Amino acid sequence: MNDNYISGIAERVLNSDKRSIAKALTLIENESKGSEQLLKFLYSHTGKAHRIGITGPPGAGKSTVTNCLVKLMNEQGLKVGVIAVDPTSPFTGGALLGDRIRMQEVGLLENVFIRSMATRGSLGGLCKNVVEACDVLDASGKDFIIIETVGVGQSELDIAQTADTTIVILVPESGDSVQAMKAGLMEIADIFVLNKSDRDGADAVAATLKNIIHLKPPSEDGWIIDVLKTTGSQNRGIAELLSKINEHKDHLAQSGYLKTKRTQQLRKKIGELLTNRLTVSFWDEKKRNYLESNLESIYEKKNDPYTFVDGLLKKS
Secondary structure, three states: OOHHHHHHHHHHHHOOOHHHHHHHHHHHHOOOOOHHHHHHHHHOOOOOOEEEEEEOOOOOOHHHHHHHHHHHHHHOOOOEEEEEEEOEOOOOOOEOOOHHHHOHHHHOOOOEEEEEEEOOOOOOOOOOOHHHHHHHHHHOOOOEEEEEOOOOHHHOOHHHHOOOEEEEEEOOHHHHHHHHHHHOHHHHOOEEEEOOOOOOOHHHHHHHHHHHHHHOOOOOOOOOOEEEEOEHHHOEOHHHHHHHHHHHHHHHHHHOHHHHHHHHHHHHHHHHHHHHHHHHHHOOHHHHHHHHHHHHHHHOOOOOHHHHHHHHHHHO
């Protein structure tokens, strides 16, 4: 894969060419040769899109709300990218649920790009390369990027380290307001959405959530979390949700907290890049063979893993 091929894809991504965006995302998701060069080329063109994370328990209607949001944004002339993070198929390693099938209608809109990505074993509800995928969509000129996550409860917290605005979607059933506290979702939400709010008990759950929010210490940037009621299947409450997203976006910019958030995200990203590089460069063939030759003695308790690692590091 030569330099001209990669720079050609990058140039077409900057011109919002859908096919080239898809190629770029495939390169990045598969960690193909040339993907890092592509990201280097695009990096200076990123930072303009507002990134929205949508999370919550399975069955809360995240895809329906996302679908309605994308339609409304498109009607307002906004360019939107969607990363729908699906559980991984144990057979193919690919995305299992395929949100693109459920969102086919909006995916055909000119200024909308939707991509399903598999978690591939990631416990945080986000796939490994989702940040880089967002960078590609950002560089392609999108105004908003929506990251819709798997919704796996307590391990679903790294969305807050990727998104500028985090939306937690709950439903009236199953005591979700209590579950929100248990899962730590209270700590990451910028906006709560009570979807399917036409069902019994919605008002009581909304009131409970509001009471919990009032007891919570004020956020670092002074943002006041709100609880909105929607019925995604009837497209109700979506305009209010988009208005609140824009309000939070403006708040981040005016308070200077957007820079703080993105600096924290950058610190995390650099740490992960460094860890990956060090791991790859450390495990040469000689060290792998040394590990294999010592596993038996460690298993038989003639050696211990800690002493072995100390010795391995001294060999470096």
